[in-house]
Amino acid sequence: MRMVFRWFGEGNDTVSLGQIKQIPGVEGIVWALHDIPAGEAWPMERIREVHNQAAKFNLHLDVVESVNVHEDIKLGLSTRDQYIQNYITTMERLAQVGVKVICYNFMPVFDWTRTELHKKMNDGSTALFFEKSRIDGIDPFTFVEQINQNSTLTMPGWEPERLSHLTSLFEAYKDVSSEDLWGHLAYFLKAVVPAAERLGIQMAIHPDDPPWPIFGLPRIMTSQENLRRLLALVDSPSNGITLCSGSLGANPDNDIIAMIHEFHDRIPFAHIRNVRVYDNGDFIETSHRTQDGTVDITGIVKAYHDHSFSGYARPDHGRHLWGEECRPGYGLYDRALGIMYLWGLWDALERIQPMDRKEGIV
Numbered sequence: 001m002r003m004v005f006r007w008f009g010e011g012n013d014t015v016s017l018g019q020i021k022q023i024p025g026v027e028g029i030v031w032a033l034h035d036i037p038a039g040e041a042w043p044m045e046r047i048r049e050v051h052n053q054a055a056k057f058n059l060h061l062d063v064v065e066s067v068n069v070h071e072d073i074k075l076g077l078s079t080r081d082q083y084i085q086n087y088i089t090t091m092e093r094l095a096q097v098g099v100k101v102i103c104y105n106f107m108p109v110f111d112w113t114r115t116e117l118h119k120k121m122n123d124g125s126t127a128l129f130f131e132k133s134r135i136d137g138i139d140p141f142t143f144v145e146q147i148n149q150n151s152t153l154t155m156p157g158w159e160p161e162r163l164s165h166l167t168s169l170f171e172a173y174k175d176v177s178s179e180d181l182w183g184h185l186a187y188f189l190k191a192v193v194p195a196a197e198r199l200g201i202q203m204a205i206h207p208d209d210p211p212w213p214i215f216g217l218p219r220i221m222t223s224q225e226n227l228r229r230l231l232a233l234v235d236s237p238s239n240g241i242t243l244c245s246g247s248l249g250a251n252p253d254n255d256i257i258a259m260i261h262e263f264h265d266r267i268p269f270a271h272i273r274n275v276r277v278y279d280n281g282d283f284i285e286t287s288h289r290t291q292d293g294t295v296d297i298t299g300i301v302k303a304y305h306d307h308s309f310s311g312y313a314r315p316d317h318g319r320h321l322w323g324e325e326c327r328p329g330y331g332l333y334d335r336a337l338g339i340m341y342l343w344g345l346w347d348a349l350e351r352i353q354p355m356d357r358k359e360g361i362v
């Protein structure tokens, strides 16, 4: 397990590279050029700039999250080819600084979705929260209306001035079924995976968060069965998964340990975090500790260890602790605590059964 830490870039993150460097066992950053719009090729000089910044701290750049997929590709429009070409150009440039894994997602319109970014927990910390009834069954136009009426509904990344754009996007997705979306994903992968193979890169799709359709938009990266279908779209080691236990874990039917056993050699990147799911379907992002949520983090780490997992891992999100002001879910403290928990589990497992002395899977 190779530990990495997400960093949003100089001037775009409250956490510094110097701080990241001091978290035990962190060897690289998970990065992106967040200001480059989806569909544009990333400029080489900007890529080099991040490379030089990280090199000063001896942190590598092996994992990028995300190179975002342009909406026209997800919609399957005829304009998609130019955006796919730009995607491949970005991949070629990333390979030049040694990038090995590209995490991306294929969620229409929205990335991760929460209804509250600072839900107060009993211990005084705050965390990302999803109130299911607030989102379920809302049609997209009522949803836009609700935001316009200035309700407390929060959509990360969708400021009011962008909402008109949102309305036209919903319009465009009206006739796109989940089967259509599968077709568009296959088209994208058939174009980029050969390039990834040539460049020594693994594409690693992030599951949908939450893992079910929202606002009438299709979502397909949601379950073990669908991840199996994804891998079969292009049967290549360069077509892989970012296995995010927090995203998939929001649906208690998802057996993440079973997914690790089935897909381990196609998981170049693990996001390991906990959530507590309530009976009504709401969920909150808790501490990483197994007892604190509904996801069996101990079992997950053991499953990775069983398979001598040598891919990259990050603690994904954390709570906001000790008054820290930070990007929602991306503070220093709780993610660092999470890493120490993951290392603790890993090291104990390694002491009990060292990877190099393993005979078969336990």
Ligand code: CS2
Binding pocket: 065, 066, 103, 104, 105, 111, 112, 206, 209, 244, 247, 271, 316
């Ligand atoms: C999120 C996402 O759950 C997560 O990891 O922070 O924003 C994630 O980075 C993207 O969906 C990956 O493309």
Ligand code: MN
Binding pocket: 206, 244, 246, 247, 271, 316
């Ligand atoms: Mn994740």
